[in-house]
Amino acid sequence: MKIAIMGAMPEEIAPILKRLETYKTIEYAGNKYYEASYKGVDLVVAYSKIGKVFSTLTATTMIEHFGISVMLFSGVAGAISSELKVGDLIVASKLSQHDLDITAFGHPYGYVPEGSVYVEADRKMIEISKAVASEIGKTVKEGIIATGDQFVANEERKNWIGKTFNADALEMEGASVAVVCDALNVPFFILRAISDAADMDASFSFDEFLETSANESAEFIMKMVDKLID
Numbered sequence: 542m543k544i545a546i547m548g549a550m551p552e553e554i555a556p557i558l559k560r561l562e563t564y565k566t567i568e569y570a571g572n573k574y575y576e577a578s579y580k581g582v583d584l585v586v587a588y589s590k591i592g593k594v595f596s597t598l599t600a601t602t603m604i605e606h607f608g609i610s611v612m613l614f615s616g617v618a619g620a621i622s623s624e625l626k627v628g629d630l631i632v633a634s635k636l637s638q639h640d641l642d643i644t645a646f647g648h649p650y651g652y653v654p655e656g657s658v659y660v661e662a663d664r665k666m667i668e669i670s671k672a673v674a675s676e677i678g679k680t681v682k683e684g685i686i687a688t689g690d691q692f693v694a695n696e697e698r699k700n701w702i703g704k705t706f707n708a709d710a711l712e713m714e715g716a717s718v719a720v721v722c723d724a725l726n727v728p729f730f731i732l733r734a735i736s737d738a739a740d741m742d743a744s745f746s747f748d749e750f751l752e753t754s755a756n757e758s759a760e761f762i763m764k765m766v767d768k769l770i771d
């Protein structure tokens with residue numbers, strides 16, 4: 542088993558690299574990939590840069606070039622559900638692209654021919670995450686995550702995404718990583734800690750809580766890794 546841990550921003554993988562202490566840095570396709578051995582298992586860690594295109598490139602590279610067999614994504618998200626507050630964890634049951642729009646041809650939002658509106662995450666890993674959460678006394682909400690190339694800082698847009706996709710949280714990479722992993726048959730797990738409420742204060746909240754929320758998510762991801770290799 543070779544496990545990938547991916548984030549979008551340096552802050553999202555920094556706590557993981559700190560935990561690993563020693564790793565090898567490989568530059569490939571315009572990015573840095575960090576290879577480490579952790580409790581006898583190979584890990585590949587990277588941040589992709591923000592958005593669907595860069596995250597697609599990184600996820601594909603991790604699978605096709607580095608030969609990973611499991612994908613774990615760690616990062617932050619904007620809350621749509623009023624149940625989710627800053628620092629709370631959400632694990633994606635399924636993911637959708639909220640900015641994919643060929644509705645002019647009669648298709649639903651998020652759909653292209655031969656694709657699907659949602660990509661389902663690996664059920665077994667979601668169940669493992671619930672076991673981990675109860676072991677460490679944390680709450681992890683399972684919900685739908687909507688992804689788009691847009692930092693949402695607008696109540697109206699956020700509510701539209703929530704209503705259209707029945708989504709609980711939004712971010713900028715999850716669905717693209719999901720599409721790649723699904724197409725290449727790699728089980729994936731997308732975890733996010735809330736950094737903001739995708740409203741008019743979102744950019745301030747994001748700046749204030751990026752580091753602490755990214756840390757929450759990364760800590761949980763390492764607990765997942767421990768469980769996977771147990």
Ligand code: ADE
Nearest residue numbers: 617618619692693712739
């Ligand atoms: N990631 C964290 N907060 C976000 C937001 N408001 N919009 C898009 N991606 C995010």
